[in-house]
Amino acid sequence: MKLRVVLFSVLVLSELMVFAQRPSYSSINKKAIKIYEEALGKFELRYFGEALPLLDKVIKKDPRFVEAYGVKSTIYIQKEEYLKAISELEEGLGINPDFMPFLHLDLAELYFKTEQYSKGKERAGLYLKKYHPKAKLRGKAERVLESCKFSIDALKHPVDIEPENLGPNVNSDLKEYLPVLSVDMNTLIFTRTIPDSRSIDKYQEDFYASFKHDESWRKAFNIGAPLNTVVNEGGHSLTPDGNAMFFTICDQYGFYGEGRNGYGSCDIFVTFLRDGKWTNPKNLGPKVNHKKHDAQPSMSSDGRTLYFSSTRPGGYGENDIYVTYLTNSGWSVPQNLGSVINTPGREEGVFIHPDNQTLYFSSNGHPGLGDNDLFMSKKQPNGLWGKPVNLGFPINTSKNDFDFTVDAMGEYAYLTSDRDGGFGDWDIYKFKLPDYLKPKPVTYMAGKTFDSETNRPLSARFELKELEDGRRIVESTANSNGKFLVCLPYGKEYALNAAHEGYLFYSENFKLNKPINFKPIEKDVPLQPIKIGGRVILKNVFFDTDKYELKPESKVELEKLKEFLEKNPTLKIEIGGHTDNQGSKLHNMELSKNRAKSVSYWLMMNNVPKERLSYKGYADNEPIMSNENPEGRSKNRRTEFKIIGK
CATH class of the missing domain: 3.30.1330.60 (OmpA-like domain)
Known part of the structure; x- marks a missing residue:
């Protein structure tokens, strides 16, 4: 997440360096120029503490030295001291608004970041109308303008929710993020950044889990080996039956963990639950993982469609959402979800609800209230994803809001935020979803498959199809104990078949009407020997x-x-x-x-x-x-x- 701060003004910073190093300055004061060039050297080395007093001396020598104000504002942006950055830009642009026009964009973005949306709208509009910037800066300015307009309207029409911090059993003074809820809504698995002296960076990411008891979350615990190691593990997704987990491993200087191989800075791995223990993680391979950054997978309830974010080339922006399908020959070549979802910015934190029709994700490229907003897209009858809907205020704020997940019933959502009032840097929150943001509710069927004569557990293969069109909804296998769990979206009629070699297949019919409460279907499946x-x-x-x-x-x-x-x-x-x-x-x-x-x-x-x-x-x-x-x-x-x- 720190990367977002570094990238905040990268376009403007590059323009600033071109102007700052040019032979002709806005000042003719030789002493001021000499000190300024010394300050610029410190700035380029990121010695901000040494550069700032030198820039103050420059301004004292010549208060109309516009470049000095621009460099000072950029330093304050990097230090996240945004009000000071605004003050410097207002001063510099007040001296000569036309000398460095792109500073208007920097100021507009800072107004947006500090919730001064009307000022941001006015400044971005001025920049576009008066200075006609080139494509990259024009696109950035248009996004700032649209975000300011959206924010003004969103604040006038707040969503009626009350985000609830999950409390100290889940959150700590560290960073908690990427929450994932089990289908039965009783287990929460998330990522926590923890200090670790074994790590090269002295910090690393591990999986933690918490169980629900009497509607409260118990004290979270480290899941342990073989999933957690000295390297960074996080960004996971469970299959509905809980028998497989897809997750992200990020390398530490080329090291992915003992016995693990990778292709990029972060790769997607899979582990399987066998006899109550997780297997050693396996890389999904070069067809899915690129030499760049692939992370934050989300598995559909049919167990055959995997969404994830990637920085691979050929996309629409810095970070795009892709999808890959499980075929008889393995995972398919990932497909970009297209320009309706992806933007020139960053789309990540993708979550596909078990209804397989509702996609949630975070973005800084679509109009929003802050650095990173949460969005929802619905799959259309033609199979394409619809225009994303911003989840609104106060689900989204001027802070970072990301890593969204929704329970199976579509009633409650969980998100990560660095909003004020938390226990640490990032905390996990819960709130009740308004109706227009809800997915289709699903329930699940859980039970056991066994030999009808001996009661011996069987690892039967399950298939759930919609009767109306024959579309396969779920394909799954019971575990070695014969236990299974399959998701059942409401509002449809289904055919469920179970089969095992040497046995007659099992046939069942389900018609699920509108849910009243979340009550799973419990079903034992006896299979008859042929x-x-x-x-x-x-x-x-x-x-x-x-x-x-x-x-x-x-x-x-x-x-x-x-x-x-x-x-x-x-x-x-x-x-x-x-x-x-x-x-x-x-x-x-x-x-x-x-x-x-x-x-x-x-x-x-x-x-x-x-x-x-x-x-x-x-x-x-x-x-x-x-x-x-x-x-x-x-x-x-x-x-x-x-x-x-x-």
């Missing part, structure tokens, strides 16, 4: 009432059945149709037979050999529940398959 007589109810095969034509939503389940038969090429199955006891026996027998026939025909039309298939209608002869109530009758109306040959 054997003669084994049955699976196809819970995602659908027909209209009293019809036997397959509805389009059935395709997801039918594709799964086809895949199962392809993986088990010797199996023969019978498709069985079943009804409740409403209506005549003859009608129900015909209806159930035709429904079974429709499934069998679809499989044949999709290259399953007909000699492996048979079908039969059972009407209401094999109920699995009572037909005396609506719920029972609903369960009895079903399509299933049965193993009849191996």
Whole structure:
């Protein structure tokens, strides 16, 4: 973050050096010029403490020496003494406003930084209108102007929130940042900068974690090895099931930690949870990591899309947001999210909500209130990201506000800020999100997969798809204990399938309406060994009432059945149709037979050999529940398959 201060006036500083070193000065006082050139030498070496008194002498010799005021203001900017820098610039520009025009931009930016937005707007507008700067400085001035305009309006229309510091169990007199919340909202993992005499820089970054108890966060603790080492680890993202973590390792003079290799100043690594322990981190490789700086990954809830920030060449600015996809051959070449998201400035701190439709990030390139503001973008129906929305005041302030994360329900957000009133340099805060900034809420399903006969845990493979369009939402694997967790966005109907070699696949249907409270779905998944007589109810095969034509939503389940038969090429199955006891026996027998026939025909039309298939209608002869109530009758109306040959 210190880099942002150094870069604050880098464009103006470079222009200033050109003017400051030119042979013709604004002064003809030889003694003043001699002292000024001595001061300039100290300034170039960053000996600011020695340069300042020399510059005071210059001004005493010649109070109209404009360059001296400009250099003094730049020193104060580097020292973060912004009000003093403003005073020097106002003095220098008051003497001759046209001698060093770019100082108007420096002054406009300082007005913005010190919350004098009206003055900043006026000064940036003057600079653009009167001096017609070249492209780089023009772009910078336009951003300052737009940010001042935005800030004036934002302060008039504050967001109704009350940021709450997470308190001393999480925050300290050190820096806490990059918070990430588990899907169940009971674990917080964040990065802390800590003193370490082993480190070359005497400070390093480590992961810390805190558990929630009775709505309060317990004392945070260092996660320890093998994740934390003497080098810098941070900027992490957990997969929803908690079985994998993507995070950033930054080198210390080429060292990434014992047994770790890197490609740039910061790289993205992955570690997996095996038998309760994290594996040694593995670099994602040169396809993802560049020789520059790649950091702050955020994993989507489907476990196959990774967002991160990078300084690699070819982007739109200093730091851009990229995305890479997990394919059958590994991670894809990262794609830039484009100019709607990325600017000539810095975009970072990216967070993709588990709804996979809402992106939050920080930027100093879009109009905002401070050095770094937080933004939200929604994915559009065409798959592109929409125009970013500034989260507003007081979520954003004139300070640095960054590292944003939102809980699964979309109710509460967590951010990092150096705003006044904290415990240290950077603290983690929490607040309730206003409705217009909320993502789509999600819940999760947690449970265990096991052998239905022996209860032995199974590492089954899960797949969750939207029935409407067949789009895969999640693909995941249960851990060695058979435990799993998958995210389920509300407002959709889903097909969930679980499969394991040597077993019949499991089928489930979920229809999640608008949430009332965050109540996870708990589900045990017994898998049946493949054997003669084994049955699976196809819970995602659908027909209209009293019809036997397959509805389009059935395709997801039918594709799964086809895949199962392809993986088990010797199996023969019978498709069985079943009804409740409403209506005549003859009608129900015909209806159930035709429904079974429709499934069998679809499989044949999709290259399953007909000699492996048979079908039969059972009407209401094999109920699995009572037909005396609506719920029972609903369960009895079903399509299933049965193993009849191996």
